[in-house]
Amino acid sequence: GNGGNALLEYPRPLDHLHATATRQLALAEDIAHALTTDQFEMHYQPICVLQDGRVAGFEALIRWNHPREGMISPLDFLWLAEQTGQIRAIGMWTLERACRDWPVLRQATDHSSPFVSVNLSANQLTGDHFVHDVKLILERHHMTAEELKMELTETIIIGRPEIASQVLNNLIALGGTLALDDFGTGYSGLDYLQRYPIATVKIDRAFITPLLQTAPSLEIVNKTIELAHSLGMNVVAEGIENEEIRQKLTQLRCDFGQGWLFGKPLALDDIRKRL
Ligand code: C2E
Ligand code: MG
Ligand code: MG
Numbered sequence: 001g002n003g004g005n006a007l008l009e010y011p012r013p014l015d016h017l018h019a020t021a022t023r024q025l026a027l028a029e030d031i032a033h034a035l036t037t038d039q040f041e042m043h044y045q046p047i048c049v050l051q052d053g054r055v056a057g058f059e060a061l062i063r064w065n066h067p068r069e070g071m072i073s074p075l076d077f078l079w080l081a082e083q084t085g086q087i088r089a090i091g092m093w094t095l096e097r098a099c100r101d102w103p104v105l106r107q108a109t110d111h112s113s114p115f116v117s118v119n120l121s122a123n124q125l126t127g128d129h130f131v132h133d134v135k136l137i138l139e140r141h142h143m144t145a146e147e148l149k150m151e152l153t154e155t156i157i158i159g160r161p162e163i164a165s166q167v168l169n170n171l172i173a174l175g176g177t178l179a180l181d182d183f184g185t186g187y188s189g190l191d192y193l194q195r196y197p198i199a200t201v202k203i204d205r206a207f208i209t210p211l212l213q214t215a216p217s218l219e220i221v222n223k224t225i226e227l228a229h230s231l232g233m234n235v236v237a238e239g240i241e242n243e244e245i246r247q248k249l250t251q252l253r254c255d256f257g258q259g260w261l262f263g264k265p266l267a268l269d270d271i272r273k274r275l
């Protein structure tokens with residue numbers, strides 16, 4: 001989710017955190033500490049049926065409640081966790097937390113196939129036990145594989161094709177559902193669309209925001225939806241902030257929407273309160 005830079009997964013480090021190796025080391029130590037002292041939080045953003053606004057599922061988005069720096073965005077620490085390998089532990093925490101919270105989230109959905117969607121990162125997939133761990137987590141929380149959607153970016157798939165094909169095929173064998181995140185922002189061709197059984201394409205906010213202003217974005221979104229549908233995939237538009245854009249996307253026959261119009265990411269307690 002970085003709106004354009006595809007070589008690095010998380011290319012937006014805070015300058016002051018990025019400044020020196022010393023700072024990076026300190027940040028890495030803070031991340032390790034955060035994992036053991038419960039400083040990470042999961043927020044959930046609704047993904048809605050475009051036509052009627054029913055909640056079909058939620059995307060799990062990690063937050064770091066840092067004791068000195070306050071709430072830190074995932075874009076400001078996941079890039080380092082990716083480099084240090086800590087992303088694997090964070091990724092397990094993420095999956096575990098989303099599945100633990102599923103009973104509450106499911107109650108807040110109104111759809112025949114409700115889901116919680118979790119972002120995966122490149123180095124997470126390289127662990128030996130990843131698919132096995134996913135299976136155990138699903139079993140522990142009595143979830144079906146269809147209830148857990150996994151979001152991958154083009155960059156992850158393209159950057160490590162050999163790992164991607166093995167792990168993704170194993171995830172799919174498990175019954176898992178894959179979503180292609182930030183569609184259109186990578187440098188890739190469309191090859192992987194025919195190689196992997198991707199269920200969902202998420203069109204990046206970079207194409208949705210200018211939808212009513214620029215003809216190219218309208219054409220790109222229009223053709224992406226047509227292509228996805230013709231391949232049997234459904235489409236989520238990211239970053240819908242107003243009603244006009246929602247209406248346009250409905251006209252274009254987009255299936256689902258995510259964005260501030262429908263709701264910002266919320267802590268589980270806030271979702272519970274709204275039930
Ligand atoms: P993403 O997966 O593309 O997630 C969507 C991002 O867009 C989220 O940012 C969300 O808060 C933001 N967003 C949603 N609707 C709107 C809108 O209407 N307007 C605007 N301006 N923004 C909107 P967030 O939570 O800061 O996450 C950023 C990225 O960090 C995510 O992009 C994802 O790539 C990554 N990320 C977040 N949580 C996790 C995680 O648990 N694991 C991994 N590996 N990556 C994560
Ligand atoms: Mg994004
Ligand atoms: Mg995502």
Ligand code: MG
Nearest residue numbers: 001181182238
């Ligand atoms: Mg996204």
